[in-house]
Amino acid sequence: MSNNSSQIGITLSALHRRPTMKDVAEAAGVALKTVSRVVNGETTVAPDTLERVQEAIRRLGYRRNEGARELRQGRTQAIGLVVRDIADPFFAAIGRAVEHRAEEDELVVMIGSSHDDPARERQVALGFTARRPNGLILAPIAKRQDYLLPDIAEGLAICAVDRPAQGIACDAVLSDNAAGIRLAVEHLLHHGHRRIGYLGDDPAVFTARERVAGFRATMAGHDVPVNEHEVRLGSPGPDFVAAALRTMFDPSDPVTALVTGNNRITAEVLKHLAGRPEQPAVVAFDDLELAELLRPGLTVIAQDPVAIGDAAMDLLAKRLADPTREPRELRIPVRLIPRGSGEAPPTN
Amino acid sequence: MSNNSSQIGITLSALHRRPTMKDVAEAAGVALKTVSRVVNGETTVAPDTLERVQEAIRRLGYRRNEGARELRQGRTQAIGLVVRDIADPFFAAIGRAVEHRAEEDELVVMIGSSHDDPARERQVALGFTARRPNGLILAPIAKRQDYLLPDIAEGLAICAVDRPAQGIACDAVLSDNAAGIRLAVEHLLHHGHRRIGYLGDDPAVFTARERVAGFRATMAGHDVPVNEHEVRLGSPGPDFVAAALRTMFDPSDPVTALVTGNNRITAEVLKHLAGRPEQPAVVAFDDLELAELLRPGLTVIAQDPVAIGDAAMDLLAKRLADPTREPRELRIPVRLIPRGSGEAPPTN
DNA sequence: CGCAAACCTGACAACGCTGTCATCCCCAGC
DNA sequence: GCTGGGGATGACAGCGTTGTCAGGTTTGCG
Numbered sequence: 001m002s003n004n005s006s007q008i009g010i011t012l013s014a015l016h017r018r019p020t021m022k023d024v025a026e027a028a029g030v031a032l033k034t035v036s037r038v039v040n041g042e043t044t045v046a047p048d049t050l051e052r053v054q055e056a057i058r059r060l061g062y063r064r065n066e067g068a069r070e071l072r073q074g075r076t077q078a079i080g081l082v083v084r085d086i087a088d089p090f091f092a093a094i095g096r097a098v099e100h101r102a103e104e105d106e107l108v109v110m111i112g113s114s115h116d117d118p119a120r121e122r123q124v125a126l127g128f129t130a131r132r133p134n135g136l137i138l139a140p141i142a143k144r145q146d147y148l149l150p151d152i153a154e155g156l157a158i159c160a161v162d163r164p165a166q167g168i169a170c171d172a173v174l175s176d177n178a179a180g181i182r183l184a185v186e187h188l189l190h191h192g193h194r195r196i197g198y199l200g201d202d203p204a205v206f207t208a209r210e211r212v213a214g215f216r217a218t219m220a221g222h223d224v225p226v227n228e229h230e231v232r233l234g235s236p237g238p239d240f241v242a243a244a245l246r247t248m249f250d251p252s253d254p255v256t257a258l259v260t261g262n263n264r265i266t267a268e269v270l271k272h273l274a275g276r277p278e279q280p281a282v283v284a285f286d287d288l289e290l291a292e293l294l295r296p297g298l299t300v301i302a303q304d305p306v307a308i309g310d311a312a313m314d315l316l317a318k319r320l321a322d323p324t325r326e327p328r329e330l331r332i333p334v335r336l337i338p339r340g341s342g343e344a345p346p347t348n
Numbered sequence: 349m350s351n352n353s354s355q356i357g358i359t360l361s362a363l364h365r366r367p368t369m370k371d372v373a374e375a376a377g378v379a380l381k382t383v384s385r386v387v388n389g390e391t392t393v394a395p396d397t398l399e400r401v402q403e404a405i406r407r408l409g410y411r412r413n414e415g416a417r418e419l420r421q422g423r424t425q426a427i428g429l430v431v432r433d434i435a436d437p438f439f440a441a442i443g444r445a446v447e448h449r450a451e452e453d454e455l456v457v458m459i460g461s462s463h464d465d466p467a468r469e470r471q472v473a474l475g476f477t478a479r480r481p482n483g484l485i486l487a488p489i490a491k492r493q494d495y496l497l498p499d500i501a502e503g504l505a506i507c508a509v510d511r512p513a514q515g516i517a518c519d520a521v522l523s524d525n526a527a528g529i530r531l532a533v534e535h536l537l538h539h540g541h542r543r544i545g546y547l548g549d550d551p552a553v554f555t556a557r558e559r560v561a562g563f564r565a566t567m568a569g570h571d572v573p574v575n576e577h578e579v580r581l582g583s584p585g586p587d588f589v590a591a592a593l594r595t596m597f598d599p600s601d602p603v604t605a606l607v608t609g610n611n612r613i614t615a616e617v618l619k620h621l622a623g624r625p626e627q628p629a630v631v632a633f634d635d636l637e638l639a640e641l642l643r644p645g646l647t648v649i650a651q652d653p654v655a656i657g658d659a660a661m662d663l664l665a666k667r668l669a670d671p672t673r674e675p676r677e678l679r680i681p682v683r684l685i686p687r688g689s690g691e692a693p694p695t696n
Numbered sequence: 697c698g699c700a701a702a703c704c705t706g707a708c709a710a711c712g713c714t715g716t717c718a719t720c721c722c723c724a725g726c
Numbered sequence: 727g728c729t730g731g732g733g734a735t736g737a738c739a740g741c742g743t744t745g746t747c748a749g750g751t752t753t754g755c756g
Contacts, residue, residue, distance in 0.1 A: 016501045020712055031736040036714060046734060061498050066478045067424055068712035071415045072741050078458075087444040089437065089637070096435040099460055108475060110426075111459045112447055120451075127456060130414045150409050153364045270641050289437070289637050293618050368742055379706040384744060394704060416742035420711050 019060040028056035039064055070132070075155075078108040079316070080128030080136040082121060084162075085113045089289055090263075090305050091139065094161060097309025098137060107134065118142035129156060135316035137309075140165045157319040159312040163206040164329065171315040172329045173308050177207050177285075178214030180301040180334035184259045184283040185218040187299065187336055192345040193257040193281060197230040197248040199241065199269060200261030208233065211261045211285060230255055236264035241272055249278050256346035257281040263288060270298070281342035297340030307332045367408040376404035387412055418480070423503075426456040427664070428476030428484040430469060432510075433461045437637055438611075438653050439487065442509060445657025446485060455482065466490035477504060483664035485657075488513045505667040507660040511554040512677065519663040520677045521656050525555050525633075526562030528649040528682035532607045532631040533566040535647065535684055540693040541605040541629060545578040545596040547589065547617060548609030556581065559609045559633060578603055584612035589620055597626050604694035605629040611636060618646070629690035645688030655680045 083091035114121035144167035201208035431439035462469035492515035549556035611634035
């Protein structure tokens, strides 16, 4: 190796070159192709040849170079996973599911976060597709994903999660956002609340739109009027939440319950409520880790990220098997986990 | 393409073959090698040639096949990351840091979980190294990692995190476990506690040993006697925790404070304490997401997973630059986040 | 004008593997 | 003894890229 010269000082096993099929073939006294047959478990190898080759593989510690194999075959046995933030428990759980399924098929999972930046989404996704993976699972942030069109044309299977993709025809796995909020609202209505406030994310976000629509639809379906100043949408943050709560607790007509539209808003709301006299019933979209430790308890609408990841892998497999199939949009059910909040009648 | 025949029904852009450098070269009327020069930003290309090639690249939508490049160069521009569970917030945060650094260097991150299974650790790690990545970051679970010796000999940079690796010489980045527990104990001692219980993980776990050793050392350093039945080590779980608490709250001589050795134990302890009359001061190793929402507050020893991931990437870079350097073990400081618990004097 | 140096370009091999096809051998069957 | 067929093996090309080296053209300068 050329860099041996710069490796002065290395003692014994100075940077050994990996054994290749060629090395194994020489050691076993067979042709390279025969080694390939053995490595790939083809059955047309005579027993004693097989034995000799396997022995040489063991002796040299040979392992197949997947990169070379994949170049030859035109596809990398891998799945790209682009999420908004892998440190977000929701996406981490999706990642776990994807990884679990990938392992069964001996696929490598390449992971990256967009951190809600459209340019990064694109950069990370294209960085993955340049490796020619079998599939790409993507939590879309950018307005359009049409930068993936060439990859799709070339046979890449794509599945959107959390939000649908735009500008490309691909499968998608989404939570049933509206139904989740319906569960939350009906839980509160059922226990006697009528003055219910809603705090949601910026309506530019797809899921936020679906959730607030679910809120309005459910309230309307039960003939409960909604005061517009009790439906507040904005970027989660202390200022937004503080202002929203101030309006909702206007003494002339305070709400008795709150529905929060995502976990960042929930956290902010709970922090604010700790310092306020009003203690409205809160039902939150998104489960919180350790929510069962909170006192009072917090009733939540839990998404099912593992089911989402699983379903996404299913859809990828189906698309790889039949690239012509119609793109499908799957809705994963959410469920209400009652932990006390909203189960007492309104207190004012 | 051979599979065009099976693609009956595809309309317009039936599975296009990706353009290669050869295609670009033909389109631009230059040699393949010149395209390579342009793609790699070499400066020895005449301005008008450059222009022609770039135009052809744009027109064909050419993107370099990283797999082929990496085969040629012998290394995949990638980092393998094997953690215990990517859905664990601690490892997810390490993942985020690694990914962030990797992105700067245009490295792909391959991620996988061992789920505390030595065989899986090995399988996942070897699956990654078969792709010849630049580096591997590993949270060791298996007794020994010597299955990686061939990869090391071939130039793979390895860095252990969370726990040291065994059977191989490699860098490691660990939390300063003993110092963390010292902070916890001294926090309690400082506020008047003397009867302090310790609940830790199974001593088979490296970090658990370091932490309980920190507990004993600190108590001894302050001349506070330790009752053996108040130091309980075992696999986190309801039964273990319930039994441990029963002993510690023995009416004849109950503890007034508890130190918990990891987050699973902490969660279990808090659940149990909610149903008990005793309300000892708890200081926990590992921060909990949303711990600030808990009432009463929970003082914690927070590890710094982002710093761990960062440091691991640093060490990999240094090792790649100089494969002969001595392996180093880095200790990342932890810090105490006071949130109220343990700040009042003992109540019994 | 001549020659070296600098610059630009391309032919070719190789990275490690697999697909295709050819070859060889052995034995059954006539 | 000859042919056919099937099983075992190997030679070779090629996946898409980059490193090496050689060749050709231009420029600078004595």
